[in-house]
Amino acid sequence: MPLLGADLRRNTEIRRYPILAYALVPLAALVLQAWLPRVLGSWAWFDLPLVVTVYFALDRRSPIQGTLMGAAMGLFEDALSHHAIGVNGIAKTVVGFLAASIGVRIDVENHTIRLVMNFLLTLLSSGIVVFVSRFLLGLDYEWQWYTAIFSAIGNSLIALVLFPLLDRLEIRD
Amino acid sequence: MESFFDRYRNLIVLLAILLVQIMGLAVQVRRTSEGRSTLDPRDSSGVRLIRLWANALVSPPERIIHSTGLGAGHLWQNYLDLRHVRQQNQELQKTIDRLRLEQASLLEDARQGQRLQALNKFQEKYIYKTVAAQAIGSSGSELSHVFYIDKGSDDGVARDNAVITPDGIVGKVREVLGGHSAQVLAVNDQTSGAGVILETTRIRGILRGNAFGQLEIVDILADKRIQKGEVVLTAGGDQIFPRGLPVGTVDKVVPDPERDSFIVVMITPAAHLDRLDEVLVVTSTEPRFSTEQQQDIATSEEVKGSEAAAIKEQQKASQIMAERLPGLIDPKLPPDQQPLYDNSNPIPVAHPPQALHPDRFTPGNAPGPVPDAASETAPDANAAQPDSGAKPTEQKPASKPSTPKQPGQSAPRVQPQSQKNPPGGTN
Numbered sequence: 001m002p003l004l005g006a007d008l009r010r011n012t013e014i015r016r017y018p019i020l021a022y023a024l025v026p027l028a029a030l031v032l033q034a035w036l037p038r039v040l041g042s043w044a045w046f047d048l049p050l051v052v053t054v055y056f057a058l059d060r061r062s063p064i065q066g067t068l069m070g071a072a073m074g075l076f077e078d079a080l081s082h083h084a085i086g087v088n089g090i091a092k093t094v095v096g097f098l099a100a101s102i103g104v105r106i107d108v109e110n111h112t113i114r115l116v117m118n119f120l121l122t123l124l125s126s127g128i129v130v131f132v133s134r135f136l137l138g139l140d141y142e143w144q145w146y147t148a149i150f151s152a153i154g155n156s157l158i159a160l161v162l163f164p165l166l167d168r169l170e171i172r173d
Numbered sequence: 174m175e176s177f178f179d180r181y182r183n184l185i186v187l188l189a190i191l192l193v194q195i196m197g198l199a200v201q202v203r204r205t206s207e208g209r210s211t212l213d214p215r216d217s218s219g220v221r222l223i224r225l226w227a228n229a230l231v232s233p234p235e236r237i238i239h240s241t242g243l244g245a246g247h248l249w250q251n252y253l254d255l256r257h258v259r260q261q262n263q264e265l266q267k268t269i270d271r272l273r274l275e276q277a278s279l280l281e282d283a284r285q286g287q288r289l290q291a292l293n294k295f296q297e298k299y300i301y302k303t304v305a306a307q308a309i310g311s312s313g314s315e316l317s318h319v320f321y322i323d324k325g326s327d328d329g330v331a332r333d334n335a336v337i338t339p340d341g342i343v344g345k346v347r348e349v350l351g352g353h354s355a356q357v358l359a360v361n362d363q364t365s366g367a368g369v370i371l372e373t374t375r376i377r378g379i380l381r382g383n384a385f386g387q388l389e390i391v392d393i394l395a396d397k398r399i400q401k402g403e404v405v406l407t408a409g410g411d412q413i414f415p416r417g418l419p420v421g422t423v424d425k426v427v428p429d430p431e432r433d434s435f436i437v438v439m440i441t442p443a444a445h446l447d448r449l450d451e452v453l454v455v456t457s458t459e460p461r462f463s464t465e466q467q468q469d470i471a472t473s474e475e476v477k478g479s480e481a482a483a484i485k486e487q488q489k490a491s492q493i494m495a496e497r498l499p500g501l502i503d504p505k506l507p508p509d510q511q512p513l514y515d516n517s518n519p520i521p522v523a524h525p526p527q528a529l530h531p532d533r534f535t536p537g538n539a540p541g542p543v544p545d546a547a548s549e550t551a552p553d554a555n556a557a558q559p560d561s562g563a564k565p566t567e568q569k570p571a572s573k574p575s576t577p578k579q580p581g582q583s584a585p586r587v588q589p590q591s592q593k594n595p596p597g598g599t600n
Contacts, residue, residue: 027234030231030313031234031238034231034312035235035238037312038308038309038310038320038449039448041447042447048313049313063186064183067183067187068186068190071190075194075223077312077314079223079226080227080231080312080313080319081313081314082348082362083212084198084201084212085197085220085223085224086197086201087198088314090194093187093190093191094191097183129316138202138210139211140211142363142384143316144384147315147316
């Protein structure tokens with residue numbers, strides 16, 4: 001019964017957006033993520049591509065779409081860095097899949113749930129990045145736990161502002 | 174019946190995508206000879222292509238943002254201003270907003286002009302060939318301290334070119350991404366490295382970044398001479414950064430947690446690595462001289478050339494002379510008849526003036542044999558005898574038995590003139 005309920009909810013509550021929104025919003029997130037740290041310096045405690053990935057995964061409620069979007073965003077971020085391409089890709093792939101899977105079962109309109117989801121998924125993403133770098137690849141990779149905490153807080157706060165703005169792009173019947 | 178693939182479609186897609194990415198990662202990582210895993214510093218063609226695509230997608234919007242001056246600070250400030258003024262007065266808001274925009278724009282232009290002026294001055298006096306570039310973007314990750322500049326291969330930028338500012342070093346070009354874009358690895362990244370030297374203590378070490386994005390010097394033995402505030406310069410041994418460029422100042426010294434008796438020197442960077450705008454890319458380490466310096470060098474080369482030609486001519490002339498002149502040694506002649514036989518005393522001897530009225534004290538006129546006196550005066554007489562030279566023919570050694578040669582006494586010097594005579598002859 002819970003599965004049936006989830007399927008019904010998925011079918012009835014899938015949000016739809018203009019095609020341009022699927023292209024421009026992730027692109028804008030990637031551009032801003034590449035540009036804002038240059039302006040804000042060391043205060044850029046956020047990951048806009050991750051926030052956008054979580055948003056579309058939660059609202060589309062499709063694990064495959066969430067997986068693909070997370071993979072694309074992560075690979076793009078890796079390509080802009082000098083690290084191995086795939087580290088962020090794997091992290092955001094998992095995050096997109098989980099967000100979409102969870103989005104079926106929860107009320108994604110609730111701000112508290114959005115805030116908590118972003119916080120936890122950001123921490124998960126950081127953990128996967130560390131795991132892949134240090135244990136899977138065996139790289140000499142230093143990591144500070146508080147950077148992950150700050151990023152998680154930053155993402156949660158941005159999501160509180162950004163999600164309602166993105167909700168306005170939704171196509172309503 | 175629901176098939177296996179339909180039932181686990183989501184999971185299969187997830188695993189497939191993860192597997193592909195893991196395989197891609199495995200290709201990029203290699204083992205060093207020490208058994209450690211490391212990323213290949215040079216990207217493979219496939220990875221490079223992905224980076225090029227990503228950069229091609231992100232760079233144009235970044236350039237537009239930068240060129241139009243729509244900074245995040247401006248947008249944020251304008252947004253706040255609009256909200257505030259709208260509550261007070263609509264008309265006043267427009268005026269103030271326009272004025273502030275203009276002021277901010279002019280101020281930004283003025284600041285940029287000042288920065289460019291300083292950069293230009295630095296570039297003029299800098300001896301190496303440099304290209305001014307603008308930082309247009311970053312990696313977006315606090316764990317990857319790379320940024321992008323708007324100069325590429327068309328401007329002469331190449332891999333491993335040093336990137337500096339008038340304040341200090343910034344990083345090196347990691348990858349050239351086309352004609353007008355390049356990726357720069359900042360010095361505060363964990364994977365960067367540069368040879369540095371402490372200015373006063375002359376201690377050398379390796380500069381790198383840590384997980385906090387701070388600069389630190391590693392591989393230094395504990396040394397109490399290292400004090401806070403000491404200037405750190407590039408050592409020039411890494412073949413990337415020219416020698417003597419400012420790096421920063423010593424902030425503090427902490428023990429190396431991994432190795433005993435080693436320390437880690439934390440550095441406050443000289444350049445503002447967090448907020449970079451204009452940078453200089455050192456495209457060539459060949460000395461670049463001004464027109465006046467080049468003229469001086471050309472003049473010096475000409476002078477040196479003429480001097481060298483003159484010396485060469487002299488050598489040639491002496492060689493010709495040596496060939497034409499007779500030999501210095503004729504094997505057919507006895508030694509005293511050789512062409513260049515020199516029988517003169519190389520040291521000129523001072524002869525005493527000839528006495529007008531010779532007496533018994535005059536050299537060579539010593540009285541008759543006085544054994545005791547002769548034994549004492551003989552050396553002097555013998556010594557003076559050759560020097561007198563006044564009446565060589567009057568000397569009668571045979572009639573002076575009282576002046577025997579004392580044991581251990583040196584033989585009397587032979588008068589140069591007598592050397593020409595046959596032995597025993599009086600001429």
